[in-house]
Amino acid sequence: MAFTKKTVRDIDVDGKRVLMRVDFNVPLKDGVVTDDTRVRAAIPTIEYLVEHHARIVLMSHLGRPKGDGPEPALSLRPAADKLRELTGFDVAFVDDTYGTKAKAAVDALEPGKILVLENVRFDKREKSNDPEIAKILSSYGDVFVLDAFGTAHRAQGSVVGPAAYLPAVAGFLLEKEVDTLTSIFAEPARPFVAIVGGSKVSSKIGVLDHLIDAADTLIIGGGMAYTFFMAKGCTVGTSLKEEDWVERAAEMLKRAESKGVKILLPLDNVVADHFGEDATGEVVDSDKIPDDRMGMDIGPETEKLYARAIAAAKTVFWNGPMGVFEMDQFAHGTEAVAEAVASNTACTSIIGGGDSVAAVNKFGLADKMSWISTGGGASMELVEGKALPGVEALEDAK
Numbered sequence: 001m002a003f004t005k006k007t008v009r010d011i012d013v014d015g016k017r018v019l020m021r022v023d024f025n026v027p028l029k030d031g032v033v034t035d036d037t038r039v040r041a042a043i044p045t046i047e048y049l050v051e052h053h054a055r056i057v058l059m060s061h062l063g064r065p066k067g068d069g070p071e072p073a074l075s076l077r078p079a080a081d082k083l084r085e086l087t088g089f090d091v092a093f094v095d096d097t098y099g100t101k102a103k104a105a106v107d108a109l110e111p112g113k114i115l116v117l118e119n120v121r122f123d124k125r126e127k128s129n130d131p132e133i134a135k136i137l138s139s140y141g142d143v144f145v146l147d148a149f150g151t152a153h154r155a156q157g158s159v160v161g162p163a164a165y166l167p168a169v170a171g172f173l174l175e176k177e178v179d180t181l182t183s184i185f186a187e188p189a190r191p192f193v194a195i196v197g198g199s200k201v202s203s204k205i206g207v208l209d210h211l212i213d214a215a216d217t218l219i220i221g222g223g224m225a226y227t228f229f230m231a232k233g234c235t236v237g238t239s240l241k242e243e244d245w246v247e248r249a250a251e252m253l254k255r256a257e258s259k260g261v262k263i264l265l266p267l268d269n270v271v272a273d274h275f276g277e278d279a280t281g282e283v284v285d286s287d288k289i290p291d292d293r294m295g296m297d298i299g300p301e302t303e304k305l306y307a308r309a310i311a312a313a314k315t316v317f318w319n320g321p322m323g324v325f326e327m328d329q330f331a332h333g334t335e336a337v338a339e340a341v342a343s344n345t346a347c348t349s350i351i352g353g354g355d356s357v358a359a360v361n362k363f364g365l366a367d368k369m370s371w372i373s374t375g376g377g378a379s380m381e382l383v384e385g386k387a388l389p390g391v392e393a394l395e396d397a398k
């Protein structure tokens with residue numbers, strides 16, 4: 001499925017004021033950006049706009065301010081500094097979003113130059129999608145560009161609002177993300193192997209359901225595997241379990257079977273006697289988890305089983321780590337799966353989800369994947385088959 005909305009390529013931006021919502025929600029430490037992935041991801045569109053002499057007004061949220069006014073620790077200034085450092089472009093920052101100071105800075109903006117506004121969430125009305133916010137922001141632009149994939153699933157003022165007042169189109173990141181994450185479901189090269197892990201079944205119901213419809217093989221790992229084991233009538237010791245979801249997990253297993261979708265569950269597990277940095281692991285088969293042990297990672301036999309399935313794939317979608325990868329002693333399963341995906345150079349590999357992406361980065365394998373999504377929640381909603389409000393609000397391509 002191709003992207004069906006207009007993009008910056010479809011409009012004239014020369015000399016125009018382009019109001020662009022980006023996702024500069026970056027991690028900060030002592031006022032410095034510690035991971036600039038999201039700033040980098042916005043550069044292709046910004047570069048295009050600079051080359052086409054637009055006057056570029058960038059806006060974003062950062063963190064979770066209370067919404068009662070400025071909070072210096074959550075200022076966007078460090079993100080603006082990072083953008084200037086990465087591109088060498090003329091990037092100004094104004095410590096105002098909705099007031100006369102912001103308006104004056106916008107009015108002074110020359111073609112080919114960039115202005116970054118202060119955090120849109122310093123005012124409560126952003127999150128409540130107050131029409132007043134949309135009106136003020138829209139007055140800063142002649143056109144609106146949405147490139148904030150990471151927040152495109154939120155119907156908030158700066159994400160959906162300006163589309164009511166200005167011609168509204170997508171930036172390149174948004175286009176690529178939506179295109180990639182929808183086309184694997186429309187026409188995947190087969191076999192399509194989906195890998196789902198992470199902590200809970202309950203937080204991934206929509207994703208699991210949709211993957212059972214789309215994939216040929218569904219590999220399950222992480223904490224959620226234990227709820228599936230319970231659905232099969234096995235005991236799981238003190239592993240993470242969601243009793244309320246056992247029945248739903250059983251239904252999924254049944255539905256997968258009736259559709260001929262192969263489900264792979266761990267054969268063995270690395271278990272520990274408690275959850276903690278100082279915990280040590282031991283390997284036990286899945287049907288022999290002691291009552292006082294909890295599953296923290298997939299075991300070595302499981303790594304081999306999963307690697308074989310991944311090696312045969314033409315399409316891989318992966319969301320959710322195979323174990324508690326934040327602790328080195330329980331990161332091996334996730335690393336083995338990441339290696340298996342990375343070494344299958346014949347497949348299209350798409351990684352989505354905050355922690356899964358962090359894991360792939362941690363193992364230094366990011367550049368071996370076909371696509372790493374910059375959006376956690378937004379990518380999950382696409383994988384669930386939902387439409388994103390931000391995208392819906394844009395103009396349809398002819």
Ligand code: ADP
Nearest residue numbers: 198199222223295296320323324353354355356
């Ligand atoms: P993502 O952000 O990629 O969507 P999730 O947020 O669903 O992934 O899950 C990530 C979390 O799951 C990690 O913090 C990890 O420690 C945890 N996790 C993985 N395996 C287990 C397990 N066996 N027991 C408890 N937590 C687990």
Ligand code: MG
Nearest residue numbers: 353354355356
């Ligand atoms: Mg997560």
